Amino acid sequence: MTRKPVIGISGSRIPDIGVFAGTNHDGVNDAYVRAVAAAGGIPVILPVIRPADDSALTLVSGMIAAVDGLILSGGHDIAPSFYGKAALPELGDTWPERDAFDKMLLELAIEAKKAVLGICRGFQLINAVLGGDLLQDVSYSETDVSHHVELASSMGRHVVRMKPGTLFRDVLGAHEDTNSYHHQIVTRAGNGLTVSGQTEDGVIEAVEHIGLKLLAVQWHPEMMVPESPSMRRLFAYFISLAQSRSIS
Numbered sequence: 001m002t003r004k005p006v007i008g009i010s011g012s013r014i015p016d017i018g019v020f021a022g023t024n025h026d027g028v029n030d031a032y033v034r035a036v037a038a039a040g041g042i043p044v045i046l047p048v049i050r051p052a053d054d055s056a057l058t059l060v061s062g063m064i065a066a067v068d069g070l071i072l073s074g075g076h077d078i079a080p081s082f083y084g085k086a087a088l089p090e091l092g093d094t095w096p097e098r099d100a101f102d103k104m105l106l107e108l109a110i111e112a113k114k115a116v117l118g119i120c121r122g123f124q125l126i127n128a129v130l131g132g133d134l135l136q137d138v139s140y141s142e143t144d145v146s147h148h149v150e151l152a153s154s155m156g157r158h159v160v161r162m163k164p165g166t167l168f169r170d171v172l173g174a175h176e177d178t179n180s181y182h183h184q185i186v187t188r189a190g191n192g193l194t195v196s197g198q199t200e201d202g203v204i205e206a207v208e209h210i211g212l213k214l215l216a217v218q219w220h221p222e223m224m225v226p227e228s229p230s231m232r233r234l235f236a237y238f239i240s241l242a243q244s245r246s247i248s
């Protein structure tokens with residue numbers, strides 16, 4: 001008997017501003033949950049485990065063992081020390097514990113040959129872990145890429161062109177309008193990653209590593225799923241990658 005693939009979504013933590021002020025909520029934007037469910041996966045949220053805790057490796061290994069696929073979700077800027085840089089003034093809020101947790105998730109998922117989809121921060125994290133580089137803010141770019149910073153939206157904000165021969169080209173076609181909600185830019189893809197999609201100004205927006213069943217995008221496809229058949233295809237493809245692991 002086959003079952004739907006279980007997709008773990010890396011969580012963030014949000015302070016309570018109501019009755020339980022002083023406590024925190026572990027969670028994700030519900031668009032991730034709905035996108036996974038709509039594509040035929042079973043969404044589960046993976047709460048941040050403090051890597052320094054004695055039980056961290058056991059807990060995070062158990063999370064990866066329990067899922068068929070991993071989505072590394074959006075959130076805080078990655079601490080520059082994580083990719084060997086000093087912090088610059090325009091860096092946003094960071095959360096080094098989550099960086100370390102997400103790195104554990106990614107490395108364990110790769111080791112276990114589980115499908116991985118990185119989104120926004122997850123895209124940047126994958127590139128950083130694999131040795132890529134990140135610009136800490138669009139203002140540090142030599143060219144004007146400021147239009148990549150927009151309010152989160154399901155609307156298309158820029159055109160991403162997909163490189164021939166890539167998986168993204170197969171799934172999304174030659175080009176696709178996507179939203180854009182990032183103030184940092186991957187300037188060098190990580191080791192082993194193919195740059196699959198770029199905007200006309202040269203910003204890297206999609207990478208893939210088929211050997212690792214790893215896909216990552218700088219935009220937020222989960223927010224576009226209700227209106228975009230293309231983004232529904234992207235999630236469906238990711239679910240099929242996860243499924244191929246779970247039934248093999």
Ligand SMILES: [Mn+2]
Binds near residue numbers: 148158179181
């Ligand atoms: Mn963009």
